[in-house]
Amino acid sequence: MSFLGLSSRSPLSLNAGAACGVFQLTLGLIGVFRPQVMLQEIWGFKLSSKPxxxxLLIECLQQLYGIRNIALGLMILAVRTFADSRTLGWVLMTDMLxxxxxxxIQKKGTGGGEWKHWSFIPVGVGMGALLLGYFD
Incomplete structure (x- = not known):
């Protein structure tokens, strides 16, 4: 069995992979429609109350981040719908970058909070390995 030839046969693993896409899509929607909430609650930035x-630049950049997450979330859902588990596994593992x-970026900008993001790396790598069939 080749390294790239593995794939999971579990429909549960495919749906769990799709849940990762829904999560990312949700973060993107919050970033686009509620940029200040995302900046303050998720990223930990303290914003001035004066316009x-x-x-405005910070909010626009947050909305760009939100659009990126929407695109990534929809991509994961499209791969779940139209491709095999191997492709979904590699997409999820690549998304961990x-x-x-x-x-x-968060560590640089706020001096901490990096584990809000890094805690998803083992989840993504684990989901990717599951979808690649390493746990079947």
Missing amino acids: SQEL VAFGDGI
Whole structure:
């Protein structure tokens, strides 16, 4: 059996992989429609109460982040719907690069909170391995 030839036969693992996409889609929607909530509650930034050009820029960047998460979430759901478990497994494991990068950015920007993102890395890698058939 080749390294890339494995795949899971479990429909439960496919649906759990799709749940990762729904989670990411939800974060994206919050980022687009409630950028201040995402910035303050998820990312931990303290925002000024005075409207300014900088606050507008920060909110716009948060909305871009939200759109990225919506696209990633929909991609995961599309792969779940139209592809096999191997593809979904590799997509979920590759998506963990986003969680790793987000953790680095949060640590740089707020001085902490990186584990809000990094805690998903073992989940994504585990889901990817499950979908690749390593636990069948």
